[in-house]
Amino acid sequence: MRQNPQRRAALLDAAIEVLAREGSRGLTLRAVDAEAGVPTGTASNYFANRAQLLVQILHRTRERLTPDPADLAGPLDTKVLLGQLVARMRRERSVHIAMLELRLEATRRPELQAELSGFQGEELEANVSWHLEAGLPGDRRGVVLLYLAMLGLIVDDLTAPALLEPYPVEGLIETMVERLLPDRPAP
Secondary structure, X not given: OOOOHHHHHHHHHHHHHHHHHHOHHHOOHHHHHHHHOOOOOHHHHHOOOHHHHHHHHHHHHHHHHOOOHHHHOOOOOHHHXXXXXXXXXXXXXXXXXXXXXXXXXXXXXXXXHHXXXXXXXXXXXXXXXXXXXXXXXXXHHHHHHHHHHHHHHHHHHHHOHXXXXXXXXXXXXXXXXXXXXXXXXXX
């Protein structure tokens, strides 16, 4: 397998675009080559098979979606951080759509399900721990509930944006934070 990190990243970015645009059925090594504008067979030099490509896409999404450290500096505010998350999601729409496709594909591929579950479990735990260690309001359960609520908001914003038109996202985020992460835990 080839090891040029820049080429691998470019191929994975091309794969994300194909997956987001064509769905799982359209994701082939040849389609990745075409999207990346490289000679046919290039992707197969980097990924042994489609299953390996799917796992590598999963990990590339983390790289692309990690917040800029500057966004996490200074006084932290959960509402601001979630607004930044929505803005990042909208900028990186293809990455989020590709993640939804990976979730669907994982329902049909047990090996991908295991990888996805482990990956998402680590991500969730890291996010919950970061939130609590940063001293932001709420407890573990509230942060998990907020994660689930934001996931629903993001899915609808990506797939059926007209559904949320009567409900401005900023107001929804504010209400979610107030209700799920009170400054003091409920008795």
